[in-house]
Amino acid sequence: MFIVSFIAAAAAMTPGVLGVEHVQPFSLEEPITYHWRHDAPSMTDGTILVVRVDSTVARPQQADGPTLFVGNTPAAVTHPGYLDGHLVVFVPGRPNLDLTPIFWAQSGLPEQTTAADGAAFASQHSASPQAASAAQPPLALRDERRLYGVIADLILRYAPSDTDFARGYQRSAGQ
Numbered sequence: 001m002f003i004v005s006f007i008a009a010a011a012a013m014t015p016g017v018l019g020v021e022h023v024q025p026f027s028l029e030e031p032i033t034y035h036w037r038h039d040a041p042s043m044t045d046g047t048i049l050v051v052r053v054d055s056t057v058a059r060p061q062q063a064d065g066p067t068l069f070v071g072n073t074p075a076a077v078t079h080p081g082y083l084d085g086h087l088v089v090f091v092p093g094r095p096n097l098d099l100t101p102i103f104w105a106q107s108g109l110p111e112q113t114t115a116a117d118g119a120a121f122a123s124q125h126s127a128s129p130q131a132a133s134a135a136q137p138p139l140a141l142r143d144e145r146r147l148y149g150v151i152a153d154l155i156l157r158y159a160p161s162d163t164d165f166a167r168g169y170q171r172s173a174g175q
Helices: 002-012 115-122 144-158 160-173
Strands: 017-033 042-053 067-070 086-092 102-105 139-141
Touching: 017 102, 017 144, 042 067, 042 144, 067 086, 067 115, 086 144, 102 115, 139 144, 144 160
Parallel strands: 017 139
Antiparallel strands: 017 042, 042 086, 067 102
């Protein structure tokens, strides 16, 4: 039975997205601008995700590479991640990952993606519920620097090949 469930879950994943290892809701006292979407909304609530990815899809490209989406929102990718097969990303809000697809799409630059573009991409994918066991309790953080301090710890844990990114974020956060 377990094998059948595992195969069904794997088949439901979109190509290049292999699973979600960590889900961390957060709130910020000081709002930040979410630059990874065309309208650059202000945000005070969000979710950090550690997404297990296919390294060949996640490998950064000079131009016209795929963008990781969580629902209709391009994810803020915080480091390359392809060497270890894990990306630490964040998105505004608290997506219900049982209903929200996580997928790669050829969208051009994420910051040029409109909400309508994101909705069109998301409508082509279905959610694969698999993140409930990865959920962590919400964090209350003061500002963006503290957010990146948490992200740094997750990079060190899940993507140690990107230690330089983590150390830079830690220095910025005063850790």
